Amino acid sequence: MSRIASLPPNDKKQLRACMLCCLIKSAAQFKSEGCDNCEEFLEMRGSTDRVLECTTNKYDGMIAMMNNEQSWVARWQRIEEKVRGVYAVRVFGRLPVDVEDELERKGISYRPGQGNGAAASTAVE
Numbered sequence: 001m002s003r004i005a006s007l008p009p010n011d012k013k014q015l016r017a018c019m020l021c022c023l024i025k026s027a028a029q030f031k032s033e034g035c036d037n038c039e040e041f042l043e044m045r046g047s048t049d050r051v052l053e054c055t056t057n058k059y060d061g062m063i064a065m066m067n068n069e070q071s072w073v074a075r076w077q078r079i080e081e082k083v084r085g086v087y088a089v090r091v092f093g094r095l096p097v098d099v100e101d102e103l104e105r106k107g108i109s110y111r112p113g114q115g116n117g118a119a120a121s122t123a124v125e
């Protein structure tokens with residue numbers, strides 16, 4: 001696994017965190033690329049509305065996760081199976097109900113406000 005998510009730009013005002021996996025990127029990056037971990041479920045690519053629904057600008061902390069096999073931070077955050085990138089420690093807000101229903105149908109347990117690895121175990125082959 002050597003995929004690396006686009007790193008967020010310096011302008012922090014534009015940054016948003018994925019509510020499912022906590023990946024931080026700019027709204028424009030989420031719109032053009034989707035979420036590197038959860039695009040399969042959240043389908044944000046190309047949709048500003050979807051990006052606004054599934055990501056939030058209310059989050060705590062930023063962790064740069066670059067060495068996912070050895071990082072204790074990654075283990076603590078349970079993000080070792082996700083792509084390398086910058087992650088929020090905690091996100092606030094909640095995915096739309098239809099998205100939660102969809103996740104449930106796919107057997108993914110989503111815990112609002114935690115975002116720590118719900119999708120990783122099933123999304124990554």
Ligand SMILES: [Zn+2]
Binds near residue numbers: 019020037
């Ligand atoms: Zn995500």
